[in-house]
Amino acid sequence: MEPSIEPQRQRVFALVGNPNCGKTTIFNALTGLRQKVGNYPGVTVERKEGTAIDQHGGLVKIIDLPGAYSLDPQSPDEEILRDVLTGRRKDTPMPDAVICVLDASNIERHLYLGSQILELGLPTIFVLNMTDVAEARNIRLDAEKLSAKLGVPVVEMQANARIGLPQLRIAMSRPLGALASPPAFFASGESLHHASEPAEEWQERLIAARFEAIQELIHDSVDRKDPYAPTGTDNIDRVLLHPFLGPVCLVAILALLFYSIFTWAGIPMDFIDGVFGSLAESVKGMMPPGDLRDLLTDGIIAGLGGVIIFLPQILILFFFIGLMEDTGYLSRVAFIMDRVMAKVGLNGRAFIPILSSYACAVPAIMGPRTIENPKVRLITILVAPFASCSARLPVYIMLVGILLPGVAGIKKAGFLLGLYLLGTIAIFVFAWTFNRIMRKGERTPMIMELPGYKLPSFKAVLMQMWSRSWIFVRRAGTIILGLSILLWAAQSYPKSNSDDPAVQQAESFAGKIGKAIEPVISPLGYDWRIGIGVLASFAAREVFVSAMQVTFSVGEADGEEEAFQLTRDRLASAKRDNGAPLFTPLVCLSLLVFYVFALQCASTVAITKRETNSWKWALFQFGYMTALAYIGALMVFQVGKLMGYV
Amino acid sequence: MSEIMTIADLVPNDTAVISGFAAAGSHLRRFREMGLMSGTEFRVIRYAPLGDPIEITVRGSLLSIRGEEAKLINVVKQASKD
Numbered sequence: 001m002e003p004s005i006e007p008q009r010q011r012v013f014a015l016v017g018n019p020n021c022g023k024t025t026i027f028n029a030l031t032g033l034r035q036k037v038g039n040y041p042g043v044t045v046e047r048k049e050g051t052a053i054d055q056h057g058g059l060v061k062i063i064d065l066p067g068a069y070s071l072d073p074q075s076p077d078e079e080i081l082r083d084v085l086t087g088r089r090k091d092t093p094m095p096d097a098v099i100c101v102l103d104a105s106n107i108e109r110h111l112y113l114g115s116q117i118l119e120l121g122l123p124t125i126f127v128l129n130m131t132d133v134a135e136a137r138n139i140r141l142d143a144e145k146l147s148a149k150l151g152v153p154v155v156e157m158q159a160n161a162r163i164g165l166p167q168l169r170i171a172m173s174r175p176l177g178a179l180a181s182p183p184a185f186f187a188s189g190e191s192l193h194h195a196s197e198p199a200e201e202w203q204e205r206l207i208a209a210r211f212e213a214i215q216e217l218i219h220d221s222v223d224r225k226d227p228y229a230p231t232g233t234d235n236i237d238r239v240l241l242h243p244f245l246g247p248v249c250l251v252a253i254l255a256l257l258f259y260s261i262f263t264w265a266g267i268p269m270d271f272i273d274g275v276f277g278s279l280a281e282s283v284k285g286m287m288p289p290g291d292l293r294d295l296l297t298d299g300i301i302a303g304l305g306g307v308i309i310f311l312p313q314i315l316i317l318f319f320f321i322g323l324m325e326d327t328g329y330l331s332r333v334a335f336i337m338d339r340v341m342a343k344v345g346l347n348g349r350a351f352i353p354i355l356s357s358y359a360c361a362v363p364a365i366m367g368p369r370t371i372e373n374p375k376v377r378l379i380t381i382l383v384a385p386f387a388s389c390s391a392r393l394p395v396y397i398m399l400v401g402i403l404l405p406g407v408a409g410i411k412k413a414g415f416l417l418g419l420y421l422l423g424t425i426a427i428f429v430f431a432w433t434f435n436r437i438m439r440k441g442e443r444t445p446m447i448m449e450l451p452g453y454k455l456p457s458f459k460a461v462l463m464q465m466w467s468r469s470w471i472f473v474r475r476a477g478t479i480i481l482g483l484s485i486l487l488w489a490a491q492s493y494p495k496s497n498s499d500d501p502a503v504q505q506a507e508s509f510a511g512k513i514g515k516a517i518e519p520v521i522s523p524l525g526y527d528w529r530i531g532i533g534v535l536a537s538f539a540a541r542e543v544f545v546s547a548m549q550v551t552f553s554v555g556e557a558d559g560e561e562e563a564f565q566l567t568r569d570r571l572a573s574a575k576r577d578n579g580a581p582l583f584t585p586l587v588c589l590s591l592l593v594f595y596v597f598a599l600q601c602a603s604t605v606a607i608t609k610r611e612t613n614s615w616k617w618a619l620f621q622f623g624y625m626t627a628l629a630y631i632g633a634l635m636v637f638q639v640g641k642l643m644g645y646v
Numbered sequence: 647m648s649e650i651m652t653i654a655d656l657v658p659n660d661t662a663v664i665s666g667f668a669a670a671g672s673h674l675r676r677f678r679e680m681g682l683m684s685g686t687e688f689r690v691i692r693y694a695p696l697g698d699p700i701e702i703t704v705r706g707s708l709l710s711i712r713g714e715e716a717k718l719i720n721v722v723k724q725a726s727k728d
Contacts, residue, residue, distance in 0.1 A: 069679055069680060070679045074676055106705075106706050106707050108681065109680065109681045109705050109707050112681070137706070203675065204675075204678060207678045207679060208678075208683050208684075211683055228703065233708070237691075237692075241694070241701070244695070246695050331710075335694050335701065336694055336696070338696075338698065338699050338712070339696040339697065339698045342712070348699075445677065445715045446710075446711070446712050446715070447680055447709060447711050448710040448711075449707060449709055449710075450709070452708075
């Protein structure tokens with residue numbers, strides 16, 4: 001007897017399904033922590049692979065493909081799905097079999113993709129997930145009957161409770177031949193096609209034929225007396241999408257989000273600040289003074305600290321966004337805000353990314369992956385950094401402190417609000433402009449599913465939060481580290497004979513560069529010393545404050561409050577070479593406008609490059625925002641001068 | 647009344663059957679793939695708080711569509727059952 005030999009190669013299963021079918025939960029349950037998250041080369045679609053163990057202890061590779069409604073792609077995500085399943089991507093092995101996850105409570109629509117998968121002819125296992133939700137809606141599906149009709153295994157699951165997992169593993173252990181579908185249950189495209197008819201009509205009939213076959217398939221398993229009987233989701237939506245209560249809840253949730261970013265994140269941020277500060281101190285204590293010590297403390301430790309300091313905010317943002325996505329609320333936010341965003345050619349899904357940009361642009365640029373249309377996604381990324389992020393705040397506070405000395409706090413706050421408003425206007429103006437230029441009035445219909453609410457899986461949310469934040473640390477970390485070493489070197493060489501750091505800076509490369517660009521920045525009202533600060537800020541904006549502290553020899557102070565007041569007073573009394581005050585109200589205003597618009601953040605440039613997959617867009621974004629900043633500051637200073645202000 | 651109604655003419659709780667699409671071609675293919683075919687019955691749930699988009703329920707799922715596209719989908723309103 002011939003021994004039957006299983007292929008030696010590890011089997012590859014592709015995990016597919018509509019968005020919100022519970023695919024990720026199944027992927028996590030199958031693979032545990034044995035997963036790798038990355039990107040498909042050439043596109044910005046998340047690539048997830050993991051290793052699962054089948055019922056016999058064999059190792060199986062699982063590729064978690066992006067959620068999709070159809071194999072006829074309408075987004076980069078769906079293109080990847082089709083290309084992997086048809087073996088068109090060289091970087092991904094053609095799967096041996098498909099696990100197609102269907103939301104049992106939404107079986108009719110989810111079977112549409114299922115029917116296309118069967119048409120491909122790959123060995124397939126169907127998973128009927130969320131059977132508990134289906135039962136609550138009086139939908140009773142007979143998995144055995146379905147399996148008999150379709151000719152492939154159908155496994156019932158409640159993935160969030162790990163019910164059905166062994167059954168899925170057993171199905172995955174069967175010989176591939178047992179997963180192969182017999183001659184298509186669903187109508188084949190060829191039989192519907194008449195040579196004379198336009199392809200569009202044929203496609204329409206094909207879609208209709210699939211839905212007819214689906215209805216035939218399930219008509220005796222769905223028992224819905226009243227298809228419109230209110231569900232739990234309907235009851236929640238009655239409040240969260242209520243004409244009045246809906247927006248009130250949205251504002252309350254977003255207020256909580258920002259409150260937690262600005263208060264909770266402060267605690268770990270102070271801690272990180274302290275740790276890196278004392279690390280630098282102890283290096284100073286252990287090593288003899290010299291260039292190597294300075295490189296370690298002022299270059300490397302300060303540079304790493306500058307990246308890690310933003311991690312708490314980014315983690316909190318990713319956590320909240322993940323939570324909203326996982327529960328189903330994110331789509332409701334998009335539903336409420338769609339009309340506003342549509343006015344400038346974006347859609348409701350762009351709202352949360354842009355809003356989170358007011359804390360940090362990095363999650364805002366990694367967020368719009370849920371936007372199907374690639375152009376809308378790009379425009380969202382291009383305009384998001386105009387939102388005044390938290391790194392701008394220390395600069396704003398210092399400059400407003402000089403600009404409005406002795407003015408009541410409430411008026412200063414009003415002025416600050418104006419700066420935020422200026423950035424917001426830029427977001428809308430440029431979104432509108434880019435929409436005009438790039439999409440030329442092209443309309444993509446916006447149809448969006450509002451998934452049923454579900455309890456979040458904290459494990460999934462935390463895993464996603466971590467993998468995204470790690471991308472930030474890796475990408476931005478290396479670039480900022482390099483830049484801060486460069487900045488350190490520019491300020492430390494060539495060595496001057498003076499011990500005064502201000503003199504050292506003046507004679508360093510940075511000082512020389514500052515003087516060299518003075519003709520370019522003097523129309524904005526800046527001298528070479530401000531120039532050094534502005535240039536240094538291109539690594540990260542908040543560097544401006546520390547650069548100014550060095551330049552204007554602000555000495556040590558006890559505590560933050562004193563240091564802030566000392567810096568402010570020092571800058572306010574700084575003089576130009578001709579003895580005139582340097583930081584006049586007009587110069588402060590010009591600087592503020594510059595900081596509102598300019599893209600001075602190496603992390604943003606690095607992440608935009610990653611998300612758009614091209615230096616072209618990263619550099620374009622840097623260029624147009626910085627050009628706008630220059631023109632804005634120039635206009636403020638020159639018009640102000642003409643009007644007689646100094 | 648012989649005037650053609652579209653989804654945009656319906657109000658919340660109206661049930662209707664799709665009778666056709668005003669725009670031909672692949673423009674609205676995604677709508678069909680989401681289960682909005684000629685002959686499909688659906689119900690309007692609500693308008694978004696700002697008046698657009700429109701939420702409908704069809705084949706057991708909740709979909710949001712913009713008024714702009716709702717105007718392109720012709721419907722026949724069903725008599726209210728209650």
